[in-house]
Amino acid sequence: xxxxxxxxxxxxxxxxxxxxxxxxxxxxxxxxxxxxxxxxxxxxxxxxxxxxxxxxxxxxxxxxxxxxxxxxxxxxxxxxxxxxxxxxxxxxxxxxxxxxxxxxxxxxxxxxxxxxxxxxxxxxxxxxxxxxxxxxxxxxxxxxxxxxxxxxxxxxxxxxxxxxxxxxxxxxxxxxxxxxxxxxxxxxxxxxxxxxxxxxxxxxxxxxxxxxxxxxxxxxxxxxxxx
Amino acid sequence: xxxxxxxxxxxxxxxxxxxxxxxxxxxxxxxxxxxxxxxxxxxxxxxxxxxxxxxxxxxxxxxxxxxxxxxxxxxxxxxxxxxxxxxxxxxxxxxxxxxxxxxxxxxxxxxxxxxxxxxxxxxxxxxxxxxxxxxxxxxxxxxxxxxxxxxxxxxxxxxxxxxxxxxxxxxxxxxxxxxxxxxxxxxxxxxxxxxxxxxxxxxxxxxxxxxxxxxxxxxxxxxxxxxxxxxxxxxxxxxxxxxxxxxxxxxxxxxxxxxxxxxxxxxxxxxxxxxxxxxxxxxxxxxxxxxxxxxxxxxxxxxxxxxxxxxxxxxxxxxxxxxxxxxxxxxxxxxxxxxxxxxxxxxxxxxxxxxxxxxxxxxxxxxxxx
Numbered sequence: 001x002x003x004x005x006x007x008x009x010x011x012x013x014x015x016x017x018x019x020x021x022x023x024x025x026x027x028x029x030x031x032x033x034x035x036x037x038x039x040x041x042x043x044x045x046x047x048x049x050x051x052x053x054x055x056x057x058x059x060x061x062x063x064x065x066x067x068x069x070x071x072x073x074x075x076x077x078x079x080x081x082x083x084x085x086x087x088x089x090x091x092x093x094x095x096x097x098x099x100x101x102x103x104x105x106x107x108x109x110x111x112x113x114x115x116x117x118x119x120x121x122x123x124x125x126x127x128x129x130x131x132x133x134x135x136x137x138x139x140x141x142x143x144x145x146x147x148x149x150x151x152x153x154x155x156x157x158x159x160x161x162x163x164x165x166x167x168x169x170x171x172x173x174x175x176x177x178x179x180x181x182x183x184x185x186x187x188x189x190x191x192x193x194x195x196x197x198x199x200x201x202x203x204x205x206x207x208x209x210x211x212x213x214x215x216x217x218x219x220x221x222x223x224x225x226x227x
Numbered sequence: 228x229x230x231x232x233x234x235x236x237x238x239x240x241x242x243x244x245x246x247x248x249x250x251x252x253x254x255x256x257x258x259x260x261x262x263x264x265x266x267x268x269x270x271x272x273x274x275x276x277x278x279x280x281x282x283x284x285x286x287x288x289x290x291x292x293x294x295x296x297x298x299x300x301x302x303x304x305x306x307x308x309x310x311x312x313x314x315x316x317x318x319x320x321x322x323x324x325x326x327x328x329x330x331x332x333x334x335x336x337x338x339x340x341x342x343x344x345x346x347x348x349x350x351x352x353x354x355x356x357x358x359x360x361x362x363x364x365x366x367x368x369x370x371x372x373x374x375x376x377x378x379x380x381x382x383x384x385x386x387x388x389x390x391x392x393x394x395x396x397x398x399x400x401x402x403x404x405x406x407x408x409x410x411x412x413x414x415x416x417x418x419x420x421x422x423x424x425x426x427x428x429x430x431x432x433x434x435x436x437x438x439x440x441x442x443x444x445x446x447x448x449x450x451x452x453x454x455x456x457x458x459x460x461x462x463x464x465x466x467x468x469x470x471x472x473x474x475x476x477x478x479x480x481x482x483x484x485x486x487x488x489x490x491x492x493x494x495x496x497x498x499x500x501x502x503x504x505x506x507x508x509x510x511x512x513x514x515x516x517x518x519x520x521x522x523x524x525x526x527x528x529x530x531x532x533x534x535x536x537x538x539x540x541x542x543x544x545x546x547x548x549x550x551x552x553x554x555x556x557x558x559x560x561x562x563x564x565x566x567x568x569x570x571x572x573x574x575x576x577x578x579x580x581x582x583x584x585x586x587x588x589x590x591x592x593x594x595x596x597x
Contacts, residue, residue: 121317124279127304128311129331129381136305139330143321 007196009176010184011203017092017180018160021099025156028100029107030149034137036108037115048112055105059165066098067170090172095180098170103159107152114148115141147222151215158211162204232256234289234385234417238275240282247271247282247441255289255385255417257433260449262422268441269421273387276419277311278304289385310378310416312388316370318362324373325358331381340384343414348376351413352406368399372406379414386418392427404430408591425460429469429509430591435460454549454560456539461547461562466512469591470559474504483528484590490551490558491531495588507591512562514586517548519573521582529585535575536560546570550583561585 036048054062067089070076076088076097088094118141126136142149164182171178173187181200188197237250247268253259261269274280276287278294278301287295294302310331318327328345336342349355352372362370371391378386391407392400404427411418411431420431428435428449435452437444437459445458452458453468460466470493472486477499484497486506493508500506522530534556536549544567552558561583575581 121313121315122319124304125311125313125317125319126330127279128277128309128387129377130305130333131331132305140319144319146321 004196004199007184007199010179010181010200013092013176013178014161014180014182017095017099018157020096021103021160022153022157024096025100025103025107026149026153029104029111029152029156030142032104033108033111033152034115034141036112051108052105054102059102059163060169062102063098063166063169066094066101066166070094070097070170089170090174090178092177095167095171095178098166099160099163102163102166103156106159107156110148110151110155111145114145114151117148118144147219150218154211154215154218158208161207232290234259234419235286236272236276236288237286238272238282239284240271245441249438249441249443251436251443251446253419253434253436253446258411258418258420258431259434259436260420260422260428260432261436261438262425262428262432263438263444264423267438269423269438270389272438273389273419273421276385277309277387278302278307292384308382308384310381310383310386312371312374312378312386312391314390314394316362316367316374318370318373318377320361320363322362323358324354324360324362324365327362327373328354328358328376328380330377333382337382340382341415343379343382343416345380347413348379351409352376366399367395368402371395371399371403375406375410379410379416383416386416388418388420390421390423393422393424407431425463425465429467430507432469450560454562456537456547456549461512461549462539462541466547466562466564467509468512468559468561470508470510471505472508474500474502474506476502488552488559490533490553490556493531493585493588494528495590497590509589509591510561510585511587511589512547512564515550515561515563516565516584516586517550517563517569517573517575518582518584522584525584527584527586529583529588531583531585533558533561533581533583535577535579535581537577538570538575540567543567548575550581552583554580556580 032051036044068074070088072087076094077086080086080088088097122140122144123136126140131139162182167178167180168183171183173179173183181204185197185200188200232255233252234255235252238247240247245268249268249272261272263269271280275282275285281301284297285295286297293300294307319330322330328349332345349358352375354369354372354376357365357369357373362373375391392403395403408431422428432449434447435449436446437452445452445455449469453460455461470488472488472493474484475487475492476485478485479499482496482498483494484500486493486495486508488508495508531552532554533550533552536551536556539547541547546565546567548563548565548570549560550563551560563583
């Protein structure tokens with residue numbers, strides 16, 4: 001068992017990264033999805049397209065731009081200067097930012113669909129019942145869209161756990177700091193440590209299985225509740 | 228009537244070939260029905276009043292409080308003291324019936340009008356047994372009752388009802404109508420009621436706004452429009468007048484209720500009722516015949532002196548005669564539909580004294596004492 005001790009740091013870091021990323025991405029994705037679902041602005045599909053880009057771009061392209069943005073001459077570097085650091089690249093914060101950008105489309109889509117499925121009527125009803133637009137959002141739209149938000153959260157979490165390319169580009173695979181499960185597996189394979197690679201890879205297969213199954217069950221449950 | 232008790236609305240809008248140009252005012256009391264065929268713009272009008280649609284050229288005020296004006300004044304929907312009942316109840320599926328009912332209930336009591344009490348509404352609409360249930364598996368009629376209760380509990384100054392019965396089947400409709408009658412009589416909230424169904428108008432309305440192709444054809448009290456020979460109501464096959472009578476006595480031997488209306492007393496078979504109770508009566512034009520002399524023994528109980536107000540030929544064979552009850556002809560108006568032959572044989576003319584024989588008087592639900 002002692003030999004497996006060194007497997008724990010990448011697992012722990014992966015879970016931390018996925019949790020922080022999921023919470024943060026929800027804060028960005030929910031208002032964005034609401035705006036995309038409700039706004040009548042002409043440019044909104046352009047915004048939707050930009051948000052979707054990470055879905056089709058190779059991780060290296062995305063990683064490259066995020067790396068530049070986080071680096072010493074990008075906005076990330078200037079932010080890092082606030083606490084005396086040179087760059088956000090190769091840090092945990094940098095990883096979170098990269099993962100937010102790359103998981104945003106996966107999270108926004110189900111939430112936007114859920115908001116669109118609500119339609120105008122419940123919000124009109126809320127308005128006639130004295131709810132301001134802000135209250136209608138919290139008391140009606142958000143609870144009605146909660147299955148979509150839950151789906152978005154689960155997808156965002158698992159997307160981040162499975163992120164390899166972006167994490168490698170901007171994290172640099174530094175043990176204990178930016179080395180997560182997916183990059184650790186890569187290392188173990190390179191070093192021909194098949195046992196370790198096997199355990200981590202098997203763990204991720206099991207994780208993905210649990211995620212997808214629970215998503216299906218959650219959806220079924222909500223469908224029953226609403227019937 | 229002073230301005231303070233009036234609802235005034237005027238909306239003008241042109242949209243893809245449809246011109247909406249409606250202006251009317253109605254007393255802020257009782258039920259005002261907006262009546263017209265589908266596509267006449269009545270839903271647009273009520274949505275404008277609610278602030279759910281904003282047309283530039285619009286005006287709306289109630290009790291002297293301006294909700295919309297042409298200078299850009301526009302109170303957003305959630306700030307208008309209104310209740311709105313949608314065609315489909317549109318309950319919130321994630322909240323229990325109780326939470327749906329209380330969704331828009333203000334924390335503070337209204338200062339300028341009597342409070343509508345939660346328990347009173349729940350009992351009146353008979354939904355107490357449903358309170359803790361989610362609305363998902365309720366019947367259409369139950370949902371609509373909760374939709375009505377939810378709107379009432381916002382303590383509205385005006386209740387807007389957009390065809391609340393049209394999504395329901397016939398049987399459920401007849402279950403809900405008495406509830407709407409009850410709330411009309413029980414709570415002092417003026418109601419704007421949209422419908423394309425004449426029977427709902429006859430049972431519920433006090434005032435009527437007739438809409439056609441986006442325009443107001445006629446507006447006035449129900450009695451006025453029903454007995455106006457130029458209104459489409461009076462010339463229809465089912466033309467009838469709705470009167471309000473107060474119970475003057477009850478004959479237990481035959482189970483007959485005597486109700487006095489301006490200009491006369493009408494008799495109808497009925498279970499006993501309280502003296503002075505107000506009841507709505509409905510008399511079809513085809514159930515009224517006229518005679519020059521007091522008829523002898525007859526199966527018809529209601530024979531009342533009246534005077535001819537107007538005659539209007541409907542087609543080459545039939546005419547509509549409007550009579551006013553009372554020997555001097557200053558009472559309620561009735562319609563009588565008859566053949567041209569009868570009109571000529573009786574030598575009917577305006578101002579002539581006649582006897583109106585009413586074959587059938589339909590009694591509505593009690594309206595309480597006034």
